[in-house]
Amino acid sequence: MIFEVRELTNLFPDYRGAGNGSIPVQAIMTDTRKDVPESMFIPIIGESFDAHKFINVAIEQGAVAALWQKDHEVPDSVPADFPLFFVEDTTKGLQDLASFYLKKVDPLVVGVTGSNGKTTTKDMTASVLATAYRTHKTKGNYNNHIGLPLTILDMKPDTEAVVLEMGMDRAGEISVLSRLARPDYALITNIGESHIENFGSREGIAAAKMEIAEGLKTDGHLIIDGDEPLLEDAKKEFQSISCGFDGKPDYLISIEQLTEELSRFSVKGESYELPMAGKHNVKNAAYVIALAHKLGLSEKQIQQGFRQLEMSGMRFEKHEGVNGALVINDAYNASPTSMRAVIRVISDLSSKQEKILILGDMFELGEQSESLHASVAEAIDEKIDAVYTIGKDSEKISEAVASKSPQTKTHHFNEKKALGHHVRSLLTSDTVVLIKASRGMKLEELLEDLVK
Structure with a gap:
């Protein structure tokens, strides 16, 4: 059980039906094509669809409560005792619900963004953290204003660490995600050219990626690409850790061997073997090592995490x-x-x-x-x-x-x-x-x- 319906009355005080009952909610439902017993239905409105019209199907599929946008009339077919929590916007309601649940579970939160490598780094981070914590991570590409809150709400109540990938198309989007997630650690893998048509320049992309720091906890740390000049200012503004191949980053990476099957490298006098090819993936691994060191994980635990790494689909x-x-x-x-x-x-x-x-x-x-x-x-x-x-x-x-x-x-x-x-x-x-x-x-x- 992730929560009881009655726990939501303070979050959503405008409700009808058995909103103050002890009805258990085990999961969140946004897709009524799936049978989700004891779930809370959240009808999302998109550019070409409005899930409110599927409320009766949701109830048949196992919904025991739902959010409901105030500007929509409730169908007469919805039972009078069925708990409906009224909100101005169901997407914002989803985000508020995720924020509530995240505070309730209170795990260590790691946010990951970057133009490239964020999914790989997210997978690496979760694999290493799993050696010491009950860990949950973003699945697939659930990294936007809907996917991230759904990822949070999919956590088990005993989760100790959650790794959240944060994607964007436009300025302001990562700010929303970061303020929702309130990360303890935020990783920026790199600054590339993805979505440059919306930002005009790499400088604009860097500014948007830096939005991940807006929700960073007061004592939080930023882990960044030490080879990227556009992130230099971050070293002055935040508690930061830099990783790179050149200059004087906090974690200077030395390549020992690169093959098509693995990469051997060293940082801070410790040698690691990553079951992946590519110098770029070595840098991603260095971010994870820096995080692991801050959390007190051992070299053995880090290597174990790399060894048991499972990557998201269609990546090499x-x-x-x-x-x-x-x-x-x-x-x-x-x-x-x-x-x-x-x-x-x-x-x-x-x-x-x-x-x-x-x-x-x-x-x-x-x-x-x-x-x-x-x-x-x-x-x-x-x-x-x-x-x-x-x-x-x-x-x-x-x-x-x-x-x-x-x-x-x-x-x-x-x-x-x-x-x-x-x-x-x-x-x-x-x-x-x-x-x-x-x-x-x-x-x-x-x-x-x-x-x-």
């Missing part, structure tokens, strides 16, 4: 391809920074000699989209044999590669089927294929042609 997923090829699906999302980073990982792979990139459009780059797509070519060296692009602006990647590295095969496709069939014909046991694009491109559909 490895598949056995046709003819024994290696197919890496990293199509969950993309920005120029993340695309360049993962291409460098592929370039450094030693287990496969023939390297093929399938790259699609990166969205929300605004007026700079063509130049930012072209910038991806900076990471493509002579170790890459072929670059195949699909989409509108991704053709700029092929053009830039053809100009910079004429020995690399390039071709721009207009259809996924043609692209998939072409690459399939090239696969051998010595081939690795990377699939990378923004989520809306749905390039994971190519796996049907490339994977056994």
